Amino acid sequence: MAYKVEMRHITKIFGTLYANDDVTLQVKQGEIHALLGENGAGKSTLMSVLFGLYHPEQGDILIDGQPVVIKNPNDANRLGIGMVHQHFKLVDTFTVLDNIILGVEDTKNGIIQYDQAIKKLEHLIQTYKLHVDLKAYIKDITVGQQQRVEILKMLYRDADILIFDEPTAVLTPQEIHELMNIMRGFAKEGKTILLITHKLNEIKAVADICTVLRRGKKIGTVSVKDTSIETLAEMMVGREVSFSVDKPEINQGETIFKVEHLNVSGQGRHSVKDVSFEVHRGEILGIAGIDGNGQTELIHALTGLKPILSGQVSLMGSDITHLPIRKKYEIGMSHIPEDRQKHGVVMDFDLQSNLILQNYYQPQFQKHSFLKFDIIQDHANELINRFDIRSERGAKTIVRQMSGGNQQKAILGREISRNHELLIAVQPTRGLDVGAIEYIHSQLIAERNQQKAILLISLELEEIMNLSDRILVMYEGEIVGELDPKKTTVNELGLYMSGAKRGDVHA
């Protein structure tokens, strides 16, 4: 029996990097086929080739046994291939309807006709229970709804090969459950599903077959129900992986960071409403929540990137609510930002300049406003050694040319080595491979053991559960629950995160 999708000996090169190195993928019809691999393993690249966004240097593709050439997404659409991207490709200022029909508009004399489209979409919405308001603007709907729009985009184009690229990063556990039901429904109807993910339990829950990629090469293809999570992890990483984190019991110190009745403006559910909590020395306070429930606004307000409407923030006993950002650093705050390339570094500066980004004006690095370049370089080399930051030309490397993992290590090293008592870490391990993740986790635990206070925001529930001493859940801008990681479960967290449950918060 012919495969529905066959990609043979695909090689895709970017510059000198082999994103895909002689990868062969075979998918049967009606299968839910998972593509497993770390960040940078080549899964997204392979699917982008299938979707026509990239052209492979070598290899060919067969659909239903027929060789095909896919030069662009239009070709892919014509072959029935659709893709829900990890970073949604939606136009914020357009309506849901416009986003879906973009590229395949019905026209009469050049003017767009909406009637047919609306009819077809309403049918699809009813059939697959993908409820969303066609006339709403993308910027006004939730992330979960935006994902439904992406799915409708595929279905509208009559796709029967559906590619999902890391779809669960932005969903609550309950929404993930729903999505998996939807996927199973598609499979039962004979549609073929390709699921790109690095989440092992999700693969176990919904996939039939799994192909593992590592550093651009295919490691193997296995039947999911016959393979254990441990084996899958080993295939993905190449060595045995420990899933627990070594976190000893320690005595916590006094409160050094206090947030009281904080209100921050945002768009609807994005704002922060009357948030209060404390962080103690020697404690990792984790804040869990679905992306878009006010966490970004909270952190931006605490760190000074966004103004505060009302409330008070104090660090080490001083009121830092409206202080300029530089002062906050001086009093003892460190911040590993959510968007490392936008905020964390100046990409076109060299490494040594980035490592003094916040304190270049201090007397150790300048005299009469003239920078002391030799001291700056020594400082950089010290951090490079201490934190294993790898780069082509050492301290003089332009950060843009460094890998994401090393950029993050540089940011981490800078934030930890600077004088601070509070460390705010937002999504510190996003997009990193397992080795870097383990390293960063161990550094965070070490900070905690040295009686620093750590505020951790993460969308990865496992990370929150493993690292935190205490967990707060944010939903629609409010703190809706306080949980003990030793006593709660992922499911319970999920209920809080989706607003289904609220509890007492002592914070």
Next chain:
Amino acid sequence: MDILYLLIQNAYPTMTVLLIVALGGLLTERSGVTNIALEGIMIFGAFLGVWAIHGLEIYPFTVMTIIVMILVSLVWVISIALLIHFGLSKLGLKEFSLKRLNFKNPENKGYIAINIIFVIIFTGLIVLSFFVFGIPKQLILIIGIMIGGMVGALYAMIHAYASIHMKADQVISATALNLFAPAFAIFTARFIQRGQQIPFSSSFMIQKVPLLGDIPVIGDLFFSRVFISFYIALALLVILWIIVYKSKFGLRLRACGENPHAADSLGINIYKLRFKAVVLSGLFAGMGGVIFVISTSTEFNVTVAGFGFLAIAVLIFGNWRPRGILMAAIFFGFTKTLASSYTALPVLYDLGFQREYYELIPYIATLIILAFFSKNSQAPKALGQIYDQGKR
């Protein structure tokens, strides 16, 4: 009261030029490409457009002029032929469907041949009638505007290619166009005719539109002492509004300007679309250049008084929307005219301020208004960013 009408009528030329050029700017900026080369494109289009007008006014016609006449007539006849086909096929007469003009289908050869013969005959007739009857004044102007537009579109391709396909900094390639146009105009003009000014003799102002100009109030406001470009501009405004907000091209254009990655993932060719947008802006700017010269002076003298830049201000002021652009163009039109017409208003004349004070008003007012309104800027999100497929 008459003075008021006079002032309003005097404001129209400025308003017209700014409106047309800013609409062109709207297209490119909405697609994500900045275009500060509008000034240079205007000059380039004005140069060749006014030259064409100059040539068409002189009798007997030079060879150049004849070639231009043939070209222009061809464009008209072919456009009308296509329109006739389109219209007739819509009305149900399938024999005239556009498909029958498809070159690739060998069966159509006969039909195409017949069409070509008709085109040649009609073009010849038109050119002949020009020789025999002379060219009506307004038609000369329209031809001039067409030439200016076509030339502007071609010139803009240089900027489009650099900033879209070669991923150059859009500001830099635009600056190059601004530098080149006046130099080229002076160089060529001096070489061919020993002087850089290109005069034309006709006054193209329509003193009064027959019938419509006699209507009280409205007649004085809209149909007296106007140029035909005024109506062209308003027509373009409506057409552009429909295109940008209701058409397939417009939807895709806006998508390119807001989130090119999204558009790309849906199979839209960003490069082609942006290229078209920039070329169209060149068309508009070229037309605007010609219109500027004929409505504000009697000769082309290698300048468009900064209107290319003012059009950008109008675009930004108008918040990248057709309606806003109209408001901004009206505002500028009036405040600029005040400077040249204030002598007609005894109230202002008696104040004793010299002309330059009035000239300052539009610019200072723009600064003040921008200071208050820029916080709500609705610039297209991807404006000015070079689109590179590799960056995801």
Next chain:
Amino acid sequence: MHEKKINMKDVIKNVGKVIYRGLKRAFIVMKPSLVAIGLGLLIGLIIMIIFDAGDAFPALGTLLIGGFNGGLRGIGNTLYQAAPIILTGLAVAFAFRTGLFNIGASGQMMMGAYVAIHIGVRYSLPGTLHWIVAFLAGMLAGAIWGLIPGLLKALSNVNEVVSSIMMNYIAGNLLIILIMRYVFNSSYSRSLNILRTAELPLLTSVFPGSTANIGIFIAIIVVVIAHIILHKTTLGFGLRASGFSMPGSKYAGMNTKANIITAMTLSGSFAGMAGAIAFLVVGKNIGTAFEIFPQGFDGISVALLGLGEPIGALFAGLFLANIRMGAFYMQRYSFVPQIIDMIIAVIVYVTAISSALQIVFKRYREQIKSWSKRIFKKKEGQ
């Protein structure tokens, strides 16, 4: 104990190596500009050949020799012309580095020129003091004229391109009003001559017959100062960070609003100096017909050719002034001096796409490298 013998041959070899390496690096950095200049001249040559083949090559020669055509007088005038555009180029480049496009250098120069003339005509101060005060006043005027768009951008997010354009026009009209009010020479419709004492010291002893003044030295000094500020000080660090990444510099605690304002003010002051240098010469006057000084736009070309660096602006400004002077002398042939503006336009255009061209070349080079690597791998039977 090792005895070190000082071998002259080795010393010379090492010094030679350092110089060679330095030149090589300079060449690599300057390559885009040199390619652009080469192509620009080539296209200019082609245009000239089309119009009058016979004179084309000698005309190009005259163009390149530039100011030297007129001997010392020509060189002197070249230096006089170069100083203002070096400074306006510096103004544009400096703003570029902070992520801002200062298209208002013309307006800033005009205000600087007027204020300098005003002090030069209406006040009487002892010798050296007079021109120093006039010069500094011009610099200040330019600074203020740059400050305004800076403030508007920092506090109200007004696009600096639009506001600078407005400032240019305001300056143009303001100049006419002020000249006619305070320093009017009604017989010639222009500003009055400045007093001798306000004139920048001339260099006529070195360049007889020209209007060369110490402006060129001032320009060089200012370029060096700008370079030091940009690359060696904490201020420059902050400005460059803002230019590369506004969000990044904000995260780092830098005062981005202050950076924008500082950059535009400094930029304006450089352009103001340009105005002062150009017009603190007895006999140089501003007319009362509306004008926006072209040196501001030359500044853009200079900044681009100079690759956004202060030192680059120095060399680019000298080059531009030289070939402009060459165009002047080229008039003895049948070519119109506007040919030079066209050449400059082409040079700017090629500069714009040259970085893309370089990337394209690099990509091809890397592709070939990786392909050859694969061939090697396959040969070794991996």
